[in-house]
Amino acid sequence: MNADIHGLSGAYAVDALDDVERAEFERHLGQCPECQDEVASLRAAAVELTHASVATPPAALRESVLQQIATVRPLPPLTGRPGQASPAEPQPPAGGPLAPPTVTSLESRRRRIAPVTWLVAAAAAAALVIGGIAWSPWNNQGSTQQPPLSITEQVIRAKDAQRYEKDIDGARATIVRSKSLGRAVIIADNMPAAPAGKDYQIWFQDPKGAMHSAGVMPHEAKPTLSMLLNGDASRYNGVGITVEPLGGSQEPTSAPIALIAFS
Amino acid sequence: MVLMSAFSPGSPAPGESAAPRQPDLSELLRASARGDERAFAALYDATSRRLYGLVLRVVRDPAQAEEVAQEAFLEIWRTSARFDPDRGSAMSWMMTIAHRKAVDRVRSAEAASRRDDTWEATTQDRAYDITAEEVERSLDAQRVRQALASLTETQRGAVQLAYFGGYTHNEVAALLGIPLGTAKTRIRDGLIRLRDTLGMQS
Numbered sequence: 001m002n003a004d005i006h007g008l009s010g011a012y013a014v015d016a017l018d019d020v021e022r023a024e025f026e027r028h029l030g031q032c033p034e035c036q037d038e039v040a041s042l043r044a045a046a047v048e049l050t051h052a053s054v055a056t057p058p059a060a061l062r063e064s065v066l067q068q069i070a071t072v073r074p075l076p077p078l079t080g081r082p083g084q085a086s087p088a089e090p091q092p093p094a095g096g097p098l099a100p101p102t103v104t105s106l107e108s109r110r111r112r113i114a115p116v117t118w119l120v121a122a123a124a125a126a127a128l129v130i131g132g133i134a135w136s137p138w139n140n141q142g143s144t145q146q147p148p149l150s151i152t153e154q155v156i157r158a159k160d161a162q163r164y165e166k167d168i169d170g171a172r173a174t175i176v177r178s179k180s181l182g183r184a185v186i187i188a189d190n191m192p193a194a195p196a197g198k199d200y201q202i203w204f205q206d207p208k209g210a211m212h213s214a215g216v217m218p219h220e221a222k223p224t225l226s227m228l229l230n231g232d233a234s235r236y237n238g239v240g241i242t243v244e245p246l247g248g249s250q251e252p253t254s255a256p257i258a259l260i261a262f263s
Numbered sequence: 264m265v266l267m268s269a270f271s272p273g274s275p276a277p278g279e280s281a282a283p284r285q286p287d288l289s290e291l292l293r294a295s296a297r298g299d300e301r302a303f304a305a306l307y308d309a310t311s312r313r314l315y316g317l318v319l320r321v322v323r324d325p326a327q328a329e330e331v332a333q334e335a336f337l338e339i340w341r342t343s344a345r346f347d348p349d350r351g352s353a354m355s356w357m358m359t360i361a362h363r364k365a366v367d368r369v370r371s372a373e374a375a376s377r378r379d380d381t382w383e384a385t386t387q388d389r390a391y392d393i394t395a396e397e398v399e400r401s402l403d404a405q406r407v408r409q410a411l412a413s414l415t416e417t418q419r420g421a422v423q424l425a426y427f428g429g430y431t432h433n434e435v436a437a438l439l440g441i442p443l444g445t446a447k448t449r450i451r452d453g454l455i456r457l458r459d460t461l462g463m464q465s
Contacts (some may be wrong), residue, residue: 007451010447011447014362015362016430043359044352045461046454046457047354048406049427050317051406054313054316056315057311062304062308064302065304065307065336066304066307068339069337075341076344143450204281230326
């Protein structure tokens, strides 16, 4: 047994290896029962730490998860006998097999490329074209599993999705809101970069006129940016955009450059 | 029928302490693998606060955390048949999937801005702890705190930066100002100490 690689068990258990090290260690793991046991026990120890960081997720998460699983077929067991994978079997790595890597890579590829396609998706809604891949609705159970829709995509595709647009000096901000999902997404086209040391911050306006932060726009040099807004979008009357110091403010410190009413 | 057995505690393995009010997560996963959506809803209810709490701690941004938690739950549903109770608890398996997704998210290029505020990150951790929910005061949380206190400062820092910060061991070494290549040992030593202090079996 290679002592050096054995010593990676702890870092592996908490996902602290880079991709190359992870691949090497997983190769080793397949043949080292000691490391399999150790990884499983160290993972369990790390998981215990989460007793101290419990947080209640938004209610909308439960609904969207349960809605989505209804449309996704669970994969068959690896061995044909549920839960009975032989301990001697080298694949998958101990301590719980992870998702097939294709899901993650597809997902991350989608995330990198997706923003430009939101508008296409919203307009067409039938099929989403991503970097050349035609993405049909995920009821199809072909051999290639499609990643599930993100919340952003769900909002854009929701039956009750409403769009509100505003032109700002050649740029355009579009808010897509689904009342039933209680969420909204902002899509910014051709927005100039925020001034140095500043960020664009998005606010929800409540019926009394008070502004509630819905997030700070990411600063990426892309023609189209989209962001899921924080907060229950069904409770607000509109959205405002302000220029704020880097990282955003607790409340708006300048006049909005745009106000978009939900009407 | 099948469903009923999924909600009853089931037959605990020898030595496993029976927790009567907790549903048997392994059974729920097994039922989920057969497409039982009700079982999965019960699984969600039993685990979502810890799973989302972990993801939020790593990812920090609530909207992104929601997306990552959703991806994790769907992954759990899809791969539920691949859970093997011989290799660890259902909770551990689910949290491993969620943690991996959270770490993938923060390491992706999109999260590049977050990588810049490294030390701020650890400060924020503390602020988060203080405002965290009441459950923090639970017995389990106290037990965990005591176990963490038994680690050396470097071990504790290394474990927390790796697990909750989502940093690689080399990044952890740089953050802690310890020689490259030593953080993996600190992480492992820290986790072993934690495991033994918490009296856990592999």
